[in-house]
Amino acid sequence: MSNITVPPRTRSAGMRTIDIHAHITDPEVLVATHNHSVFSGFGAIPRPSRPTLDAQVQDPKVHLADQIARRVDLAVLVHSTVHQPTGWAELETQLRLTRRMNDVMLGWVAHAPDRFIGSIIPTLADMATAIAELERYAAAGLRLVEAPARVGEYLGHPNFWPFWDAAQRLKLPVFIHPEGTSDPWFQNYSLWNSLGQSFEESKVMASLIYEGTLDKFPDVQIVMAHGGGYFPHNMGRVDRNVAKPAAMKNITLAPSTYLRRFHYDSCLYDPIALKNLIERVGADRVVLGSDFPFGEMDPMLSIEALDIPDSALPLIAHKNMERLLGL
C-alpha cells in the first residue's frame, strides 16, 4: 500500500467502477527493453530508481491495496509498453518478451480473479504467431488485447488484417496504447509523452479508418487510450477532404462517421476536451481510464465534475466496459 487517499465521490458515490488503464511491469522485461524505450530516450537515460512506483506496478498485493483505496472495483491490467516496448524486436525476441509478459499477466489475474482482468500483448512481428498467441492466452483466461499503435506500419495496414480477423473471431476487444513515437524531436521537453502519444493515437485511428480496416472487420471492438488523442477533435478538417479522391480510396463514408466505431478512455486531464469527447462520440463510447499509477488516482472524480447528465455516469463508470467484456 502506498498511502493513496482520494476525496469522496458525490454524484457517483457507491457506483461500480471498471478502470481499463491500470499498468503493470515486469523487472525481467524492463531490463531487456529499457534501451529500446521512448521513456529512456532509446537508451540515453538510465533507468531511475522508483521503489514506490515499482511496487505499485510489480507487486499485485500493493496494486490491489491501492486499487481498493482508489475505489476501483475491477481493473483491466495492461503492461506499460512505453517502458517495455516490443515492436523493435525480431520475431524470436518479441515472442520471448510477449510470452513472458502474458505469463506474468496470468499470475496477476490468478492473484485476484474477481478484481483483475488480464490483457494479452500480441506478437505482431508475424501474423501466424500473433494469432496462435491470441488463441493460447484467450483460452487461458485473458480477456482483451493491448496493442501498440504501430509495429513498423500503423495497425490499420493490411499486413495486420489477420490479427484483426483473429481479434474479431475470438471476440477480444483491443485496447490501443502507443509504445511512443520514435521521432527524436519528441525527446525534447518530454514531448514524447505530452504531445507524442496523442499524435500516435491520431495516426493509428487514421490508419484504421482510411485503410478500410474498420469496414473489413465490422465487429472488432477498439478502445483508444488517452481519449484517442487529437483525432476526435479535428473532424472539420478531416471530413472536408472527402472531396479529394485520394482520401476516399478505401472508404465511402466521411471519416467522422467512424468515430463511434471506437471507444475512448477518459484519460485526457482536460475537462473541456473530455466533455467535448463525450458530446461528440456519445457517453456510450467513453470508458474510465486512470493510467495508474501515473495519472489520476480516482478517474471518476473528473467525470462527475463535468456538466453532463447523471445518466452518462454509470455508462462511463462500468456499463460500457461490461458490454465490451461481456460481463
Ligand SMILES: [Zn+2]
Ligand atoms: Zn498508459
